[in-house]
Amino acid sequence: MPVKIRLARHGRKRRAFYYIVAADSRAPRDGRYIERIGSYNPNTDPATIDLNFDKALKWLQNGAIPTDTCRAILSYKGVLYKNHLLKGVAKGALTEEEAENKFNAWLKDKEQKIQAKKDKLKAESKAEKEKRLKIEEEINKARAEEIAAKQQPEEEAKEENEKVAEENANEEAKAEAPEAEEKKEETEEKKED
Secondary structure, X not given: OOEEEEEEEEEEOOEXXXXXXXXXXXXXXXXXXXXXXXXXXXXXXXXXXXXXXXXXXXXHHOOOEEOHHHHHHHHHHOHHHHHHHHHHHHHOOOOHHHHHHHHHXXXXXXHHHHHHHHHHHHHHHHHHHHHHHHHHHHHHHHHHHHHHHHHHHHHHHHHHHHHHHHHHHHHHXXXXXXXXXXXXXHHHHHHHO
């Protein structure tokens, strides 16, 4: 029974995530598996990999063959490197201490690279957000100027209308003034009589 370490697809359409499993090579892709080793979610940036290191190493040492994608994942997490170092220890090329020191140095370097990538993505995201806010402020400023330009002629027209109305009121008042005076005179004459 040839065992493979491979991905079993889960999730919904266009949002797949995968289980990393040890399965019989004759079993269907999403079907029966021997043991679940971890999970892989390519939808995040950087991709989220949750791997049981010891189980994966045990399966590699027992002869399980990883698929290309799983080989890349195991390499990324350092399982293949650890397996390589343990083979060197078994052959007598290294001591266990040396192998452990090499692996810890590699792991520390890998974590720094991953953190640097996360920091870079965060900085790019922040810069992009600031750029979008600046563009939006410029657009809002331009809109405000357009609105002010449109409202200015309207305000001028209102002021002109108010002046015209005032003048009309003054003219009416002047026209009514002689009539009012005549009426006053008439009323005074009546009082006198």
